[in-house]
Amino acid sequence: MSESGQLKQYIAFEIDDEIYAIDVLFVESIERMTQITRVPHSPPEVLGVINLRGDVMPVMSARRMLGYEEKTADDATRIAILRYDECRIGMIVDRVTEILNIPQDEVLWGGEALDEKRKVVISGLINLRDKPVMIVDIPRTLEWLLN
Amino acid sequence: MDNEQYMKLFIEESKEHLQNLNNNLLVLEQQPDNADVINEIFRSAHTLKGMAGSMGFKNMANLAHAMENVLDKIRKGNMDVSADIMDALFEALDILDGLLQGIIDKGMEDFMDINDISAKLQGLVDDSGSKDADHSPQKLEREGIPLADHHLHVMEEAVKNGFTPYYIEVRLKETCLMKAARAYIIFKAIENFGHIIYSNPSAQDIEEEKFDLSFSVVAVCKAELDTIKKELDSISEIESIDIREIHPDDIHGHSQSKKPQAQETDRTAAPQIKDKISRGTGRSIRVNIGRLDRLMNLVSELIIIKNRLQDLQRYGDTAVMAESLEYLGRVTGELHDAVMKVRMIPIQVVFEQFPRTVRNLARSTGKEVKLNIFGAETEVDRTIVDEIGEPLIHLIRNAIDHGIEPPQERIALGKPSAGLVELKAYHDGDSVVIEVSDDGRGIDIDKVLKRAIEQKLVSREEAETLSQQEILQFIFEAGFSTAEKVTDISGRGVGMDVVKTKIESIGGVVDIDSRPNHGTRFIIRLPLTLSIIQALLVSVGQEVYAIPIGSIKEIIEIPAKSIKLVRQKEFIDYRGLLIPFFRLxxxxxxxxxVKADDVVTAVIVKKGERLAALSVDELIGxxxxxxxxxxxxxxxxxxxxxxxxxxxxxxxxxxxxxxxx
Structure with missing residues (x-):
């Protein structure tokens, strides 16, 4: 198989009616929603910390990061535990839908059309059954968050 | 035992012997006639020689042997301890230290040039009185330059890459005031054209001004001879400069044919060894067997109680349950204590490097300094030992450079000519306190405040309300310095902020106490343990927070009316003291x-000597x-x-x- 046609796995999640995807390599696990302890003086995207099997783990809201309105958690709400370098953080999403196998040459760059907030963290677009899927670039997201 | 384990053992033991040598040499310097110390030093050098030899580290073995020869002569009374001898021995010790560091980092000896120091030591043995002419620059020039194999190797590589090797000999004018600084300028100038690969005396000696008037360097440059000469001629205070291009036959090294090959194979083998060693060294501690036994006993008690609790499940007896839980609580408490003790080592391991630091600093600043150490046996957590060395060195440097006055000035002030630096460690409740103090000129509070206002750290109005403690804290701000002249040692305005950051990163606080002409005292307070603490849980609104017990002084209830407002900030009167009041x-x-009760529960917390009150809604326990x-x-x-x-x-x-x- 040629380099460009290589398959990459993504985890797809939804916020309202829009679909996003994260490279599966950065996802450690998917957890159910749990109690969050607020951390004062933290960036607005970070909601607080959770107890993940005895470890304390910061969690951020995908809604806040991508510029959506707040919504109360429900049964479908999930926390995707992400890991990049030495940074581990949970990302709260509305629901996790499926795992996608995407050939790399089908990933397009359509970032020009995005708003400022999303331009920072979205690195590509995929057309899935005639719906756009936005790829969230985890390294960029975390770097942006840390600074 | 495989090779890796031998290596670990060798490194651990060598470290100990080198530290021993260092300590004993310092004693010898003070008591030149102490036969016990001489014997002790001789034995350390001898053991080191044997160990290095059996591991195949030739440079280390040879150098230890050269030291041994000198010491043997002293031991037999054929030679007196002189400043020259002490300097040579210390120099040799530093090189041994460097060699060992190389072995730890790379798994092999660095290609350090030990010829100079070996010759120096040998010279002392041959004739302790006369100056040995063996390595004066003039002679070297006549006989060619004594370069080690690795120098030649570098030179060969450089020539291949279009560099030209030069031999440069510089003689400074006798009137030159700061020889080291001048030499530094010359080094910098040469480095504009290429790289310096060798210097005689060594770069460090030159830096410490341990040279007469002339020094020589070998450099590989990409410039023409004339260009370099012209550049160097423009530097003042130089008597003469001699630059020559080096031709291959101008150099006599050691055997040139076979060695580089052997080094090549060594190098490829090195990284593997390095990985293995770095995992094993530096992070290990020796533990008293009694402490381990205690740990073992506690663990067996835990197993017993676990079994008892399992039985209880079957019968459901609440009275026995409560009793067992109490027992469990006691055992886990003691277990924590015991594990913590295993991690504790005496602060001695940090303190013992300081006599040497003080000696060197005193020499380079031309001051007389006496160092007193108290409480070196105080035990602290391993993590603290790893982290505290650097900030302490910084404080000691500051004490000697800024605190202690030059001898004449001290005498004029009616102080003894030798300044005193004191290092003290002791336990105080749940914390360890380390104090660094000097009897020097103290910190000029007015100057600090003036500088703080200049640097806009505080407004002129606010400045008037600050306490002496608060003003002194400004010296910990990044980029803050009151030193008028920048010296080699300190005064660049960096450092104190690093000291503070480092100490805070291990959960500590620093306080300063300073009196003009009486000296300065830094008080570092560190937690005994870093992972498990006693804390007070409090509720604030809907939330719960923990406050470490170590930083709590008292819990009081105060009427809301008694809170005073001063310049938009709230204060309360605490035992006659006006302390800031924060609504958590x-x-x-x-x-x-925010709740508005008539009576407010306030937790009085302390940061070193400073107090503040925090309002909380409820105490949980x-x-x-x-x-x-x-x-x-x-x-x-x-x-x-x-x-x-x-x-x-x-x-x-x-x-x-x-x-x-």
Missing amino acids: AKVLECPGE QQEIVIKPLGKALSKIKIVSGATILGDGRVVLILDVNHLI
Whole structure:
């Protein structure tokens, strides 16, 4: 198989009616929603910390990061535990839908059309059954968050 | 035992012997006639020689042998201890140290040139009185330059890459005031054209002004001879410069044919060894067997009680249950204590490097300094031992450079000519205190305040309300310095902020006490343990927070009316002292409305000597908590030092009082 046609796995999640995807390599696990302890003086995207099997783990809201309105958690709400370098953080999403196998040459760059907030963290677009899927670039997201 | 284990053992033991040598040489310098010390030094050198030899580290073995020869002569009374001998022995010790470091880092000896120092030591043995002419620059010039194999190797490579090797000999004018600085300028000038690969005397000796008037360097440059000469001629205070291009036959090294090959194979083998060693060394501690036994006993007690609790499940007897739980609580408490003790080592391992530091600093600043150490046996957590060395060295440097006056000045002030630096360690409740003090000129508070206003750290109005302690804290601000002249040692305005950051990173605080002409004292307070602490749980609005017991002085109730407002800031009267009052709900930006009771519960917290009151809604109780980090994404948040997980799984944040007040 040629380099460009290589398959990459993504985890797809939804916020309202829009679909996003994260490279599966950065996802450690998917957890159910749990109690969050607020951390004062933290960036607005970070909601607080959770107890993940005895470890304390910061969690951020995908809604806040991508510029959506707040919504109360429900049964479908999930926390995707992400890991990049030495940074581990949970990302709260509305629901996790499926795992996608995407050939790399089908990933397009359509970032020009995005708003400022999303331009920072979205690195590509995929057309899935005639719906756009936005790829969230985890390294960029975390770097942006840390600074 | 495989090779790796031999290597570990060799490194551990060599470190010990080198430290021993260092300590004993310092004693010898003070008591030149102490036969016991001489014998002790001789034995250390001898053992080191044997160990290095059996591991195949030739440079180390040869150098230790050369030291041994000198010491043997002293031991037999054929030679007196002189400053020259001490300097040579210390120099040899430093080189041994460097060699050992190379072995730890790379798994092999560095290609260090030990010829100079060996010759120096041999010269002392041959004739302790006369100056040995063996390595004066003139002679070297006649006979060619004594370069080691690795120098030649570098030179060959450089020539291949279009560099030209030059031999440069510089003689400074006799009137030259700061020889080291002048030499530095010359070095810099040469380095503009290429790289210096060798210098005689060594770069360090030149830096420390341990040379007469002339020195020589071998450099590989990409410039023409004339260009370099012209550049160097423009530097003042130089008597003469001699630059020659080096031709291959101008150099006599050692055997040139076979060795480079052998080095090549060594190099490829090195990384593997390095990995293995770095995992094993530096992080190990020796533990008293009694402490381990105690640990073992406690673990067996835990097993017994676990079995008992299992039985209880079957019968459901609540009275026995309560008793067992109490027992369990006691055992886990003691277990924690015992594990903590295993991690504890005497602060001696940090302190013992300082006599040498002080000696060197005193020499380079031309001051007389006496160092007194108290409480070296005080035990602290391993992590603290690893981290505290650097800030302490910095404080000692500051004490000698800025604190202690030159001898004449001291005598004029009616002080003894030798300055005193004191290092003290002791336990105080749940913390370890380390003090660094000097009897020098003290910190000029007015100057600090003036500089703080200049650097806009504080407004002129605010400045008037500051206490002496608060003013002194400015010296910990980044970029703050009152030193008028920049010296080699300190005064560049960097450092004190690093000291503070480092100490705070291990949960400590620094306080300063200074009196003009009486000296300065830095008081460092560190927690005994870093992972499990006693904390007070408090509720603030809907939230629960933990405050480390170590930073709590008292809990009081105060009428809301007694809170005073001074310049938009709240204060309370605490035992006749006006201390700042912080409403935690506000500081922590708690959601929901702020309660307005008639009586306020206030936790009086301390940061070193400073006090503050924190208002809380409710006291929940005292608990032993395990500190967990918040994670990298939140590492910038200062007012919270970590989090803990309660019995019911809730995460509770631990407040960092140092950053709150």
